[in-house]
Amino acid sequence: MVEWTDFERQTIAGIFAKIDYETTGATALARCLIVYPWTQRYFGNFGNLYNAGAIKINPLIAKHGTIIVHGLDRALKNLDNIKDAYTELSVLHSDKLHVDPDNFRLFSDCLTLTLAAQMGADFNADVQAAFQKFMLVVVSALKRQYH
Amino acid sequence: MSLSDKDKDTVRLFWAKVAGNTEAVGSNAVYRMLTVYPQTKTYFAHWKDLSSGSVNVRKHGKTIVNGIGEAVAKIDDLQKGLLSLSELHAFQLRVDPTNFKILNHCLLVVLAITFPAEFTPENHVAVDKFLAALARALSDKYR
Numbered sequence: 365m366v367e368w369t370d371f372e373r374q375t376i377a378g379i380f381a382k383i384d385y386e387t388t389g390a391t392a393l394a395r396c397l398i399v400y401p402w403t404q405r406y407f408g409n410f411g412n413l414y415n416a417g418a419i420k421i422n423p424l425i426a427k428h429g430t431i432i433v434h435g436l437d438r439a440l441k442n443l444d445n446i447k448d449a450y451t452e453l454s455v456l457h458s459d460k461l462h463v464d465p466d467n468f469r470l471f472s473d474c475l476t477l478t479l480a481a482q483m484g485a486d487f488n489a490d491v492q493a494a495f496q497k498f499m500l501v502v503v504s505a506l507k508r509q510y511h
Numbered sequence: 512m513s514l515s516d517k518d519k520d521t522v523r524l525f526w527a528k529v530a531g532n533t534e535a536v537g538s539n540a541v542y543r544m545l546t547v548y549p550q551t552k553t554y555f556a557h558w559k560d561l562s563s564g565s566v567n568v569r570k571h572g573k574t575i576v577n578g579i580g581e582a583v584a585k586i587d588d589l590q591k592g593l594l595s596l597s598e599l600h601a602f603q604l605r606v607d608p609t610n611f612k613i614l615n616h617c618l619l620v621v622l623a624i625t626f627p628a629e630f631t632p633e634n635h636v637a638v639d640k641f642l643a644a645l646a647r648a649l650s651d652k653y654r
Contacts, residue, residue, distance in 0.1 A: 398632035399639055416633050473616065477635070480620045481627040489546035489563070492620060496547055
């Protein structure tokens with residue numbers, strides 16, 4: 365089981381309390397599709413992804429970004445058992461969506477950078493460490509049911 | 512994932528902004544690396560003070576960011592341009608090349624914080640490609 369310090373629990377809760385799910389989700393996913401263009405393979409039905417400009421204003425991508433970030437709420441509410449909390453979602457990503465789990469890491473990095481840009485100096489080294497640990501645990505849980 | 516002419520121009524323009532801030536950006540990135548990835552501290556056992564404002568961290572941050580600036584100037588042939596730095600890292604420092612990726616990530620975080628408006632996805636992809644190419648060139652002499 366993952367051990368969380370009080371600082372880590374407070375930091376993670378604090379970040380999610382202040383997040384604007386719509387903006388952050390949309391920005392992070394758009395960034396991921398632009399910086400790692402091969403991730404676009406999973407979005408064939410999402411309309412115009414022809415260039416960075418189109419991706420940034422694509423409403424389907426924006427909506428999906430929000431869904432993904434809301435997916436993290438499950439971990440927030442189940443910090444002491446993230447592994448089990450994500451069993452269903454892991455099976456979904458593996459068996460239905462067929463997403464290469466390396467993409468979880470790529471999205472996680474883009475989300476980290478999006479938050480850094482939004483939070484500025486508040487996203488200090490200790491906050492970064494706590495958030496990255498959280499994302500690492502979620503990513504690991506999402507990979508768990510792959511076979 | 513080679514650098515296009517557009518990537519190179521983007522990197523040159525973006526890195527010009529960092530030029531005035533080398534110690535701040537560098538020391539922030541190094542301190543983050545040591546804090547977020549504690550295994551990197553193994554390379555600095557000889558430093559007594561690893562804290563955020565310490566002389567060691569600030570000086571090393573500046574050294575690294577100046578080195579990156581050098582690489583920007585030699586962006587048209589990184590392998591040739593970084594030959595002696597690669598030899599240094601391969602034969603003397605023997606830093607495991609995985610750590611280049613770690614430091615690159617920390618640099619990107621600092622750039623996002625320091626230049627939130629300019630760190631657009633378009634600039635991000637060019638800088639990310641450049642830092643990856645830099646890491647490859649730096650690892651060239653390893654074996």
